[in-house]
Amino acid sequence: MDLKMIDTEETIISREYFLGIIADFKNDEFERHPYDLAQELVELRETNEDDYEYICKKMPSELLAQILCEMPNYVQEEISDVLSDKKIANITSKMDSDDASMLIYNISQNDEEAAETILSQLNEEDKKTIKHLNSYEEDEAGAYMQNELFKVSLDENIGDSLKRLKQLKEDDILDNIFHAHIVTVDNEYIGSIGLEELILFDYTLKYADLPEEKFTNYSLNDKEDIEDAVDMFTNYNLSALAVVDSNNKLLGRITHDDIHDIIQQIDTKQLYSLAGVSDDAEHEESIYLIGRNRAMWLGINLITAVLASLVIGLFDATIQSFVALAVLMPIVASMGGNAGTQTLTVTVRQMALGEIDYQDAKKIIYKEVMISIVNGLLFAAVIGVVAYLWFNIPLLGVVIAISMIINLFSAGFFGAVIPIILQKKGIDPAIGSTVILTTVTDVVGFFSFLGLATIILL
Amino acid sequence: MDLKMIDTEETIISREYFLGIIADFKNDEFERHPYDLAQELVELRETNEDDYEYICKKMPSELLAQILCEMPNYVQEEISDVLSDKKIANITSKMDSDDASMLIYNISQNDEEAAETILSQLNEEDKKTIKHLNSYEEDEAGAYMQNELFKVSLDENIGDSLKRLKQLKEDDILDNIFHAHIVTVDNEYIGSIGLEELILFDYTLKYADLPEEKFTNYSLNDKEDIEDAVDMFTNYNLSALAVVDSNNKLLGRITHDDIHDIIQQIDTKQLYSLAGVSDDAEHEESIYLIGRNRAMWLGINLITAVLASLVIGLFDATIQSFVALAVLMPIVASMGGNAGTQTLTVTVRQMALGEIDYQDAKKIIYKEVMISIVNGLLFAAVIGVVAYLWFNIPLLGVVIAISMIINLFSAGFFGAVIPIILQKKGIDPAIGSTVILTTVTDVVGFFSFLGLATIILL
Numbered sequence: 001m002d003l004k005m006i007d008t009e010e011t012i013i014s015r016e017y018f019l020g021i022i023a024d025f026k027n028d029e030f031e032r033h034p035y036d037l038a039q040e041l042v043e044l045r046e047t048n049e050d051d052y053e054y055i056c057k058k059m060p061s062e063l064l065a066q067i068l069c070e071m072p073n074y075v076q077e078e079i080s081d082v083l084s085d086k087k088i089a090n091i092t093s094k095m096d097s098d099d100a101s102m103l104i105y106n107i108s109q110n111d112e113e114a115a116e117t118i119l120s121q122l123n124e125e126d127k128k129t130i131k132h133l134n135s136y137e138e139d140e141a142g143a144y145m146q147n148e149l150f151k152v153s154l155d156e157n158i159g160d161s162l163k164r165l166k167q168l169k170e171d172d173i174l175d176n177i178f179h180a181h182i183v184t185v186d187n188e189y190i191g192s193i194g195l196e197e198l199i200l201f202d203y204t205l206k207y208a209d210l211p212e213e214k215f216t217n218y219s220l221n222d223k224e225d226i227e228d229a230v231d232m233f234t235n236y237n238l239s240a241l242a243v244v245d246s247n248n249k250l251l252g253r254i255t256h257d258d259i260h261d262i263i264q265q266i267d268t269k270q271l272y273s274l275a276g277v278s279d280d281a282e283h284e285e286s287i288y289l290i291g292r293n294r295a296m297w298l299g300i301n302l303i304t305a306v307l308a309s310l311v312i313g314l315f316d317a318t319i320q321s322f323v324a325l326a327v328l329m330p331i332v333a334s335m336g337g338n339a340g341t342q343t344l345t346v347t348v349r350q351m352a353l354g355e356i357d358y359q360d361a362k363k364i365i366y367k368e369v370m371i372s373i374v375n376g377l378l379f380a381a382v383i384g385v386v387a388y389l390w391f392n393i394p395l396l397g398v399v400i401a402i403s404m405i406i407n408l409f410s411a412g413f414f415g416a417v418i419p420i421i422l423q424k425k426g427i428d429p430a431i432g433s434t435v436i437l438t439t440v441t442d443v444v445g446f447f448s449f450l451g452l453a454t455i456i457l458l
Numbered sequence: 459m460d461l462k463m464i465d466t467e468e469t470i471i472s473r474e475y476f477l478g479i480i481a482d483f484k485n486d487e488f489e490r491h492p493y494d495l496a497q498e499l500v501e502l503r504e505t506n507e508d509d510y511e512y513i514c515k516k517m518p519s520e521l522l523a524q525i526l527c528e529m530p531n532y533v534q535e536e537i538s539d540v541l542s543d544k545k546i547a548n549i550t551s552k553m554d555s556d557d558a559s560m561l562i563y564n565i566s567q568n569d570e571e572a573a574e575t576i577l578s579q580l581n582e583e584d585k586k587t588i589k590h591l592n593s594y595e596e597d598e599a600g601a602y603m604q605n606e607l608f609k610v611s612l613d614e615n616i617g618d619s620l621k622r623l624k625q626l627k628e629d630d631i632l633d634n635i636f637h638a639h640i641v642t643v644d645n646e647y648i649g650s651i652g653l654e655e656l657i658l659f660d661y662t663l664k665y666a667d668l669p670e671e672k673f674t675n676y677s678l679n680d681k682e683d684i685e686d687a688v689d690m691f692t693n694y695n696l697s698a699l700a701v702v703d704s705n706n707k708l709l710g711r712i713t714h715d716d717i718h719d720i721i722q723q724i725d726t727k728q729l730y731s732l733a734g735v736s737d738d739a740e741h742e743e744s745i746y747l748i749g750r751n752r753a754m755w756l757g758i759n760l761i762t763a764v765l766a767s768l769v770i771g772l773f774d775a776t777i778q779s780f781v782a783l784a785v786l787m788p789i790v791a792s793m794g795g796n797a798g799t800q801t802l803t804v805t806v807r808q809m810a811l812g813e814i815d816y817q818d819a820k821k822i823i824y825k826e827v828m829i830s831i832v833n834g835l836l837f838a839a840v841i842g843v844v845a846y847l848w849f850n851i852p853l854l855g856v857v858i859a860i861s862m863i864i865n866l867f868s869a870g871f872f873g874a875v876i877p878i879i880l881q882k883k884g885i886d887p888a889i890g891s892t893v894i895l896t897t898v899t900d901v902v903g904f905f906s907f908l909g910l911a912t913i914i915l916l
Contacts, residue, residue: 237715257695275803
């Protein structure tokens, strides 16, 4: 994620360099973080495809399993072109369930068949787990959980459970354990107790004997929206969240480190949507696919631009007699578009952060309209004087001033109203709202300016 | 952060409701999460200021300390208008150092004097800590650390240290402990060991006896940029990060839950900057202050819009003889603006996420230029035909088609180049880049379209 983490100046990323890493790994002298190696391996892939494939083939599955799950999706997608299905299956079996299912999912995006073969070579349990995790929708919490967790039953005593934990960790089955997740005999989720609390009790105690107020009980249904999980993590400062099914059976957990990435994904999606690009499409390798997706939004924008031109067309006679209008009219539209974008962006973001919601609609609209009126008056005065001095037509100054006020007002009003309505209708307020808004500000801008000109100047 | 967390339908947020909460708290029957209560208290503040102040005064310091640190900054800023300095000092003394320093900082924003009086009423140690934490710049890691952590020395044995931990937790001094941070006798940071590892060892062992490979050693200098901390958390999936001074003495720690908020703040800042609004200003209570800040950006936009108009002015004669040009010219500019914004947004975001950096400049520019040329050709064809059919002037179709290609090309090129150059120059590529870009696309759009028209049509 960040090149500060790697001394790109010093290390030369080469076949020899990675052979050295592999040697260290085999001699247990391995100290690098897989994330950094993933970054370097991606770099090698870009600089020398052959060396990249050579190293991937040479690398022990234990090591590649750690590195691969830190690699970007587009690299994971194509790993089946580099490695045999057998080796990938071997690597997959060494990953945590969430990383493994993500890898298989990514491979299936590029080569459905390879993904199937790899799955078929896994043991029944891994196969079942991965198929289950990949059966969730992208926005469901279940898609992000791992089923590796420290599960304890009410009648187990702390000491025994910790011995079990030790074994599970030595067998590389469990890692990043923050809690013991407590369940009944039939796997019903009761609550979790942090290790920091647990270790303060007498180890001969059974979990059933522990004071309930020491249990936390943050869980989420596997079908619920992952954004609800994000909210719980950020609001309640959780380290891990239990994921349960509709019968409150414990299925898995989501850990805090997954949430960082999800937050950034959500924010990226929002930022891109407002700019008329799709996050998924932008991650395509092919320039053609990226361009095609952007073209879709540009196409919509072209239609709205033509719409605005039709409005201008209504007043061609007026423009004919006052060319100054043609010179000035983009100013009104541009100012409206910018003021509207300011309002739209703030409203969309504050709704996303939960700082405001539908109940505050009146308050938000009032605030935005007030701001836009004040700024409308300000810039009406400025541009009115500028227009007058420029073309020496006093009434032209009046016309542009009034239309500036009208357009900034509508920019503030619609910049707030559009996302609020979309949100209320269950539509992502970031998607498409910019196009709708600029259509409004263009049409209102040109119509008010040229319309007023026709009335006042002719 | 999210109202799904509160049953706003069922609970009526009132004075009586909070008196009930306070009673529960006093009877140790208190089960709500402080975050939710903070949300509800903010709601009460909005609906009934008097009840809000009454409840704040009534609430025990222990409870209010938990709730207040979950409240937004603008509420913290004004708490000194509601509560006595003495009570606030009392509340502050019950907070973690990072929350306490944040509270004092927020109060000082609103009432410097009150902040000083409150500080003066704290014990020497708290005062020193808070002053130290608030001495950091907003972007320095030290500003986000807390000095409450589980510090152990090499010669201490595990069992004794855990006894100490138990006491520290019972005294409400420590919470959210994931590691033991190991230091030398003179507080030099050696490394950290996760509780999940620690508890698997024989408790009679000294920390000096533990195998070094069980230690993690992720630390950051207190003066380094907080964004580096964010990168370390997201890249290395950390739960906590040790903060050290220039002599590697352990000063404090940053925990994963702080990072969630910082990521969202960073993303909000970026999103707002691209839209020409300031995150800080948007959080002001006063509509006037918010509006003034937005006006600044609108003012800059007005200048660039006038610039574009000057370009149009060069061709008033051409427009006079072909009013169709006035009707069509906004289309070229608008398409350029949109295509450019797409490129700009993607480039800025991918640089921020570290997916691309200056070394990739050539690759990015090539990619964006290719996309913009392909889309340029596509929309040139479309709009060329439309313009021809509309005004029945074949050459007009040719003119707008060529200028569309030129403008989308410059949109792609500058949309990529502008943020890359800003980044290279150490300027935040999100700030101001949109204005620079739209200036380019407007000027190029109008100039190419009207210029070509003058050459070809006249």
